[in-house]
Amino acid sequence: MKYMLIMRATDESFEAFQNVDFGEIVESMGRFNDEMIQAGVLVAAEGLDAATEGVVVDYSSQPPVVTDGPYGETKELFGGYWIVEVASKEEAVEWAKRAPLAGPGSKCEIRRVTSIDEFPQDNEWIRKERAWREATGQL
Numbered sequence: 382m383k384y385m386l387i388m389r390a391t392d393e394s395f396e397a398f399q400n401v402d403f404g405e406i407v408e409s410m411g412r413f414n415d416e417m418i419q420a421g422v423l424v425a426a427e428g429l430d431a432a433t434e435g436v437v438v439d440y441s442s443q444p445p446v447v448t449d450g451p452y453g454e455t456k457e458l459f460g461g462y463w464i465v466e467v468a469s470k471e472e473a474v475e476w477a478k479r480a481p482l483a484g485p486g487s488k489c490e491i492r493r494v495t496s497i498d499e500f501p502q503d504n505e506w507i508r509k510e511r512a513w514r515e516a517t518g519q520l
Contacts, residue, residue: 383424383494384473388460391486398484409481417465417476428461464494 398406417423429435435450463480467473470493477489497514500507514520 382469383464383466383496384470385492385494386463386465386473386477386480387490387492388428388462388480388482389488389490390458390460394484394486397486406481413479413481414463416479417463422465422467422472422476424464424466426461426463429459432458 414423414426417426432450437448437450439446439448463476465473465476467476470491473491477491480489482489497507497511497520502508502511511520
């Protein structure tokens with residue numbers, strides 16, 4: 382099963398990391414990523430640019446409204462993610478507990494990544510996506 386470990390941070394946690402050397406952050410993340418690589422569970426990992434560099438598309442009206450980031454509420458922002466392939470949610474939790482995200486306001490949300498096999502296989506769009514995934518080596 383695949384799980385996404387989503388790094389979440391608050392204004393408080395961003396402030397706490399202002400005085401931490403970026404090299405130290407890269408080092409601790411690198412060690413953690415390497416542990417997951419060596420264990421054979423890491424599928425993907427990416428960090429996200431600052432929310433101030435993003436945009437938000439709000440679908441509350443037509444046409445949708447696009448505004449510059451950050452989001453209206455910055456209580457918790459996604460900062461990056463890992464996708465791991467593990468045997469259970471409990472194993473995903475154990476990996477998340479080891480992530481170098483210590484500090485006030487830092488959290489890791491864990492969500493299972495659904496498989497294309499869980500969708501109706503007789504659906505035209507699912508068949509097209511499956512063919513694309515097979516053609517690109519994703520299945």
